[in-house]
Amino acid sequence: MGKKRRACHGRPAGHKIKAMEQPRQTTGDHDICARCHLAGDGCCRIADDRRGGMFGLTRGEIELMAQASGLAPEAFVEADQAEAAFVAGASKIHPIFGQTMPGGRRLRLRLQADGACYFLGPAGCQLPVAARPIYCRMYPFWFTPGGRLMVLGSRSCLAQQGARRVREVLARLDQNEADLRALFRRLEEFAAGHQPEAYDSSSPGHGA
Numbered sequence: 464m465g466k467k468r469r470a471c472h473g474r475p476a477g478h479k480i481k482a483m484e485q486p487r488q489t490t491g492d493h494d495i496c497a498r499c500h501l502a503g504d505g506c507c508r509i510a511d512d513r514r515g516g517m518f519g520l521t522r523g524e525i526e527l528m529a530q531a532s533g534l535a536p537e538a539f540v541e542a543d544q545a546e547a548a549f550v551a552g553a554s555k556i557h558p559i560f561g562q563t564m565p566g567g568r569r570l571r572l573r574l575q576a577d578g579a580c581y582f583l584g585p586a587g588c589q590l591p592v593a594a595r596p597i598y599c600r601m602y603p604f605w606f607t608p609g610g611r612l613m614v615l616g617s618r619s620c621l622a623q624q625g626a627r628r629v630r631e632v633l634a635r636l637d638q639n640e641a642d643l644r645a646l647f648r649r650l651e652e653f654a655a656g657h658q659p660e661a662y663d664s665s666s667p668g669h670g671a
């Protein structure tokens with residue numbers, strides 16, 4: 464992420480997922496994500512013991528990342544098997560998690576040796592915002608199956624610390640519900656046609 468915040472990041476990971484109550488209040492803290500990353504807690508870094516809980520990418524998102532970066536998908540995507548408990552738990556929050564990791568088969572962001580996302584550079588995410596994974600753009604927000612905005616609870620997320628309402632977190636991250644809802648609809652479209660098979664560098668159209 465650049466200096467300023469903006470929903471940008473990626474990952475759930477073994478952390479507890481919970482809903483917060485809705486409405487009220489605005490604070491506005493434009494450097495909150497930058498401070499979070501400086502403290503080493505930003506959501507673009509995944510600790511070793513949390514990798515089993517990384518979110519799954521859809522083919523549609525991967526294609527956007529490939530177009531924006533000029534890289535072949537296999538450079539930044541790793542195919543693996545997600546932990547069954549994670550997929551089951553996340554699917555209880557919303558079935559879309561199961562759709563993006565069918566049978567636990569997952570296409571996830573490749574990580575650097577220190578646990579940073581492949582695309583994380585010194586100044587933040589190197590992808591243009593429009594090409595970032597939708598989970599990254601929405602985090603820490605999500606929707607319940609009934610369409611209610613919620614926060615994916617994480618103690619390490621600075622934007623959530625001390626917040627009692629979803630609206631407080633929205634304000635701190637300069638997010639709004641309408642934009643998040645539009646992003647989520649897009650993810651639903653991508654998830655509907657998702658194929659979790661690993662990318663094969665020998666396949667036509669996926670060469671380096």
Ligand code: SF4
Nearest residue numbers: 471473507580588599
């Ligand atoms: S794609 Fe960008 S925003 Fe998402 S985890 Fe990687 S560096 Fe962070």
Ligand code: SF4
Nearest residue numbers: 496499506620621622
């Ligand atoms: S404050 Fe939350 S959303 Fe921002 S970088 Fe930290 S974990 Fe990510």
